[in-house]
Amino acid sequence: MISVLAADHLQVPATPVTTDGKHTHEPAAPSRRSRRSRSVRAALALMPLIGIGALTACGDDDATEKAAPGNPVKVELSAVRGTKGVKAGDRLKVSAFGGTFTEVTVTDSKGRRLPGDLDHDGRSWSSSQKTRPDTKYSVVGRTKDRDGKAGEIKESVTTAKADKLNKLALNPSSQGAVVGVAQPVAITFDFPVTDKAAVEKQLKVTTDNNTTGSWGWVKDRSGKDRVDWRPKEYWKAGTKVSLRAELDGVDSGGGRYFAKDYDLNFSIGSHQVIKVDLDSKQLSFLQDGKEIKRLPVSAGKPDSEHSTWTGTFPLLAKEGTINMKSETVGLSNFYDKMVRDSMKLTDSGTYAHAAPWNSDKVGKINNSSGCVGLTDADADWLYAKVRVGDPFEVSGSSIRGKAEANNGLGDWMVDWSQWQQKSALSSSR
Incomplete structure (x- = not known):
């Protein structure tokens, strides 16, 4: 915890002067109050400099700029929106006081980097992506104080837990399943997904023969959001398929988050x-x-x-x-x-x-x-x-003709080019 003592609480005794206005070489005896002031300053000098890992305040920038040259650079962690507490979905801000940043790196407990940028004068860094809920972020900053001396700060902050969660169901539903050549990878969500692009970016299908395929978003017959990965053509017999859904901490939209990652492995049977x-x-x-x-x-x-x-x-x-x-x-x-x-x-x-x-x-x-x-x-x-x-x-x-695409797994009811357009990332292809 940082103790902050206002400047007008420290009194330094005046140096005695002679009647001709010259300074003497013998200081006046300190008063009882000045002895206490020196004790306070000595105690402050011995206190370790701590960052704001617990989001404690460092005082305003103007006050810090008046600090004596050579003081270490202090930092503050906060949300970009200005609050000290960092909630799920906030963007993180790292501010420097008494110096500037030359580099800032922020990573989560899994080693994933939180991207961001320094401002024009190097006095703050802001993440370009939202933070994840209930996640500890480690901050490493390269700094320079006002005298140009290089330094390094290491801090951490843990974001608040998510208030609302989203869950999903996978199809195929069991690990190691053997399925037919028309089976898509289907993910059905309990709650609406309004940020489909953010979710789709975290989904990856790999195969042992580099099968061409694409994600496509549909509504199932009950009205739930579903995203399917369909190959361009029927699977080749014997293909091994893996899904990796790195969704832990991802906002599905409206502040509703996923609380885990998902994996699925299955294979394709005979044609x-x-x-x-x-x-x-x-x-x-x-x-x-x-x-x-x-x-x-x-x-x-x-x-x-x-x-x-x-x-x-x-x-x-x-x-x-x-x-x-x-x-x-x-x-x-x-x-x-x-x-x-x-x-x-x-x-x-x-x-x-x-x-x-x-x-x-x-x-x-x-x-x-x-x-x-x-x-x-x-x-x-x-x-x-x-x-x-x-x-x-x-x-x-x-007379009834072709069934609607959401009546079961209707991914094959549309041709390949139409299916690709159902991807939330189709514009970036």
């Missing part, structure tokens, strides 16, 4: 594509571009309420036997069925599944409520073969 032709009422299962099996199907009725969506749908989940109810997807015709081999294609409730009640229509008539129905045996075979992320490419006549 499998499932093609569904609504007109021929056939499903083709392809591996490495070769048709392995063709299966008859019965898709949605050809009307505006039941026709099957077209487009490319990465398989969202293999859900096994589930209860399907018409009311959950807003259809007027009532049904309530236990359905096996359920393979989820959209968030709105489009599945490929076993449909024994339609067995006499499979391959002949599109008669479902929008799903792709198969016989029990064919559904069993397909369910055993597919994996999450395999693309179902649905084409043909459909």
